[in-house]
Amino acid sequence: MKAKVHVTLKNGVLDPQGKAIGHALESLGFNGVGDVRQGKFIELDLDESDPDKARARVGEMCEKLLANTVIENYSIDLEG
Amino acid sequence: MKTAVIVFPGSNCDRDAAVALEAAFGTAPAMIWHRDNTLPNLDLILLPGGFSYGDYLRSGAIAARSPVLRAVKEQADRGVPVIGICNGFQVLTESGLLPGVLMRNAGLKYVCRDVDLVVESTASPFMRGYKAGQRITVPVAHHDGNYFADDATLDRLEGDGRVAFRYAAHDNPNGSARNIAGILNERGNVLGMMPHPERAIDPKHCGTDGKAMFTGLVEALAA
Numbered sequence: 001m002k003a004k005v006h007v008t009l010k011n012g013v014l015d016p017q018g019k020a021i022g023h024a025l026e027s028l029g030f031n032g033v034g035d036v037r038q039g040k041f042i043e044l045d046l047d048e049s050d051p052d053k054a055r056a057r058v059g060e061m062c063e064k065l066l067a068n069t070v071i072e073n074y075s076i077d078l079e080g
Numbered sequence: 081m082k083t084a085v086i087v088f089p090g091s092n093c094d095r096d097a098a099v100a101l102e103a104a105f106g107t108a109p110a111m112i113w114h115r116d117n118t119l120p121n122l123d124l125i126l127l128p129g130g131f132s133y134g135d136y137l138r139s140g141a142i143a144a145r146s147p148v149l150r151a152v153k154e155q156a157d158r159g160v161p162v163i164g165i166c167n168g169f170q171v172l173t174e175s176g177l178l179p180g181v182l183m184r185n186a187g188l189k190y191v192c193r194d195v196d197l198v199v200e201s202t203a204s205p206f207m208r209g210y211k212a213g214q215r216i217t218v219p220v221a222h223h224d225g226n227y228f229a230d231d232a233t234l235d236r237l238e239g240d241g242r243v244a245f246r247y248a249a250h251d252n253p254n255g256s257a258r259n260i261a262g263i264l265n266e267r268g269n270v271l272g273m274m275p276h277p278e279r280a281i282d283p284k285h286c287g288t289d290g291k292a293m294f295t296g297l298v299e300a301l302a303a
Contacts, residue, residue, distance in 0.1 A: 013183075013228065014183075014186070014228075014255075016184060016185075016186055016187075016188050016255075017184060017188065020188055064145075065137070065141065065145060066137070068138055068141070068174065068181055070173075070179075070180060070181045070228070070229065070230075071181050071183065071228060
């Protein structure tokens with residue numbers, strides 16, 4: 001089973017990299033882009049076939065390492 | 081007195097830290113490799129600056145989960161003074177020994193220059209050599225030094241006198257919340273700071289304001 005983890009900055013946490021990307025898009029002529037937020041994408045191959053167990057295990061990984069929950073949220077998608 | 085510098089793959093201020101400790105304490109610190117999971121009984125532990133594990137995932141994140149950090153935590157829990165400088169500060173926040181997080185500098189650039197600091201709290205062994213309100217000049221060199229915590233945490237840090245150093249109001253190099261440059265844990269035996277006192281201990285360094293931290297520690301630990 002594959003787990004896809006998205007780690008994103010919490011609302012209210014300043015994201016200067018996202019801002020810089022927004023400015024660069026604007027300078028390339030892409031108008032109409034509002035707020036830009038940058039995050040991380042982590043893909044994990046798991047030897048687990050039970051989705052509930054997989055979700056619990058990956059959740060623990062996020063809490064302990066993959067995300068810093070002071071400033072980041074995470075979401076988990078399972079495939080296969 | 082026995083001191084130690086923890087060395088991670090990618091640490092690069094470990095030697096500077098060792099020189100500063102030896103100059104003050106008179107004996108060379110033990111250099112402890114990150115894979116060691118036991119530590120001798122120590123009087124002071126220093127987590128040096130650098131780019132441990134290449135700053136992979138987040139600055140300090142991997143080092144904070146390394147075997148040696150479990151041993152560092154045990155000693156910190158027993159009251160052994162632990163100081164994390166620059167990347168060492170990032171490791172301390174990632175490991176939960178200190179609250180908050182060091183984010184990318186607000187200006188997005190790596191900043192390497194002298195900064196003016198204000199000594200805030202002197203209620204810890206690290207600050208013995210300084211006076212509250214004193215201004216000192218010490219270099220910073222970092223990309224991720226923008227201290228962030230929620231308002232409740234920041235209020236608590238300030239209310240409990242746990243802000244050790246602030247950047248002078250005109251000289252915040254990274255966008256840190258409330259100009260915070262260094263903080264203490266609740267017990268006052270763990271200090272994390274972004275500026276590098278070990279790079280300001282010799283007249284050839286263009287400044288010696290960092291020296292008092294190490295000589296003060298010798299005094300405080302001997303007392």
